[in-house]
Amino acid sequence: MKNQILMLAYISVAVGIFGGMLIVLLLSIFRQRQVINSLVSPQDFLGLPCIVEIPFDTNSRGKVSLSIKGSNLQLIARTEESKEFTKGEKVFIVGTENNQVWVVSPSFFHNQE
Template identity: 40%
Template sequence: MNNSILVIAGIAVVLGLIVGVFIVGLIYVQRRRQAVDSLIRIDNVVGCFGVVEVPLNHNSPGKVRVNLKGSLVDFVAFSDEVHQFNQGDSVVVVRIDGNKVWVVSV
């Protein structure tokens, strides 16, 4: 009776180790396939929604905050629209040049 319990416990430990190594291997293979890229590119900014932090209009620049890949990024913002953008207004980025963006209202 004691021998059968030891045999079953040994088999359970070995199977647990085998399954654990298999799961770790699957996770390793899956992680290698994922591309981690935290760089912000121009094509990631255009079309994004943002919030006005510093008011702006067609005569004076302001500042907008955009959520890119989980990070909040501030840009100097310009607009060709005639009306005033106030703090908290939602905007869409339509063009970017360096760290300057052109926005329109939502």
């Protein structure tokens, strides 16, 4: 009886170790296939909506904020639209140049049709 309990304990420990190693192996295989990239490139900004933080117009620069890949960014913004963008207004990024973004209002897309 004592030998059976001891043998059952050894088998339980062996099964536990084997199961744990199997889980670690499967997780490592899954993680190797997973692409993790939090690097943000200027091309990632195109088409994204953002919010005006510092007002601006055609003759001045302002600042916009946006969320991308889990990060909140604030960027210098410019526009070629002949309108003034006010704080809190929603705009869309249409280009990047020299660490600045070029933005347009949502109505810009409706006027192009």
